[in-house]
Amino acid sequence: MKIILAVTGCIGAYKSAVVLRLLQKEGFEILPVMTQAAQQFITPLTLEKLSGHKVVSDLFSDHTVQIEHIHLARESHLLLVAPATANILAKFAQGIADDFLSTLYLSTVTPVIVAPAMNVEMWHHKATRKNLEILRERGVEVVEPGSGYLACGEEGEGRLAEPEHILEAVLNTFRREKSLLGKRVLITAGPTIEDLDPVRFISNRSSGKMGYALAGEAQSRGAQVVLVSGPTQLEPPEGVNLVRVRSASEMAKAVFQHFARSDVVVMAAAVSDFTPANVSSEKIKKKDAKPVIHLEKTVDILKRLGQRKEWQFVVGFAAESGAVRENARRKLQEKGLDLIVGNDISPQDQGFESDFNQVIVIDSDGKEEEFPLLPKTDVARILWDKIETRCAQRAANRRPQTVDHIPQTG
Ligand code: CTP
Numbered sequence: 001m002k003i004i005l006a007v008t009g010c011i012g013a014y015k016s017a018v019v020l021r022l023l024q025k026e027g028f029e030i031l032p033v034m035t036q037a038a039q040q041f042i043t044p045l046t047l048e049k050l051s052g053h054k055v056v057s058d059l060f061s062d063h064t065v066q067i068e069h070i071h072l073a074r075e076s077h078l079l080l081v082a083p084a085t086a087n088i089l090a091k092f093a094q095g096i097a098d099d100f101l102s103t104l105y106l107s108t109v110t111p112v113i114v115a116p117a118m119n120v121e122m123w124h125h126k127a128t129r130k131n132l133e134i135l136r137e138r139g140v141e142v143v144e145p146g147s148g149y150l151a152c153g154e155e156g157e158g159r160l161a162e163p164e165h166i167l168e169a170v171l172n173t174f175r176r177e178k179s180l181l182g183k184r185v186l187i188t189a190g191p192t193i194e195d196l197d198p199v200r201f202i203s204n205r206s207s208g209k210m211g212y213a214l215a216g217e218a219q220s221r222g223a224q225v226v227l228v229s230g231p232t233q234l235e236p237p238e239g240v241n242l243v244r245v246r247s248a249s250e251m252a253k254a255v256f257q258h259f260a261r262s263d264v265v266v267m268a269a270a271v272s273d274f275t276p277a278n279v280s281s282e283k284i285k286k287k288d289a290k291p292v293i294h295l296e297k298t299v300d301i302l303k304r305l306g307q308r309k310e311w312q313f314v315v316g317f318a319a320e321s322g323a324v325r326e327n328a329r330r331k332l333q334e335k336g337l338d339l340i341v342g343n344d345i346s347p348q349d350q351g352f353e354s355d356f357n358q359v360i361v362i363d364s365d366g367k368e369e370e371f372p373l374l375p376k377t378d379v380a381r382i383l384w385d386k387i388e389t390r391c392a393q394r395a396a397n398r399r400p401q402t403v404d405h406i407p408q409t410g
Contacts, residue, residue, distance in 0.1 A: 009037025012160030120156030181222035190230035208232035306336025
């Protein structure tokens, strides 16, 4: 397996030699790439001697192959940028291709991991936050920097992650790749909209970000993904089968239709619990209407799935504004689920509209694990790792016991 190790210009560049060595110990072949700025911090000779390959850094230098960046992109199985400066993150996010590495990124179809390193203010700057959000949405994995004394003399976040953490991210990426190949996955996302008349409706604040992140992650692991989505502003991950719905009853219909052909179902949608008893085809005029809306309950889709499931692994969410653990445990039982993900939607930084989520995951054996506040794309990775582990355990339990002793007859 070949990994492109790209080094950009910042003080953490010296650690790239350690990363290179750790990857080699795991049996990877390293193809080194450096930006011009990186060469101010360590010499290409260091990476050349360690890797046994020429360092590529120039779009127009004398290469043996004609279009080097395309050739390199095709030859490798992963692009790792460590350290990644704010500048290269911005170029990747915006698609600027003005040097070898940024051009290489645009030609890359393999997984991409970036390990940022920069000054603490640069790390927290809105421009960097936005660029990271764009990259994460695109499936790029970000190895979060550590905290501590920085080269600029300040303290805070921005130090390149430890080489061992970067190695772990690489190993996990290869472990996950195609781990869901052949699996059929059904995911719901977003809010539902319950119309009152042609103008007014009842809905909720769900952005759909968690469900879309789950769909993207499942897709990148090789699953066939059906994403049943309420109205959102999001671009669906490439390759998923998107089924757009509006109301809770449309979502129920689409989910029940695909359920029989699914191996795993994840209900991340914020389904409306109530719908107006009567929908007016004309705009309700204020002089005609009493200020009362009669509502009726919608179908609890997830509960139905819990009752109907055979081989399917069914996962639900519990969006709570308090007593998350208790409510999640109750919903796991009441809806007959294999796994539930509880989250507190009241704090602004982890609510429906946020890019972050803080979850507690509880399985049907009652085991729970709580995670810190993380980007929703990272939560998606954690959840699929958990789902895969639980599915594997279940399959192992179902397998017939091996017979070590066959009784002799006669
Ligand atoms: N859900 C569903 N159908 C509904 C309502 C909810 O399938 N009509 C699913 C959601 O997608 C989620 C889980 O049930 O996976 C829990 O949803 P949540 O809104 O947290 O709980 P409710 O069951 O609606 O209960 P409550 O609103 O009282 O907390």
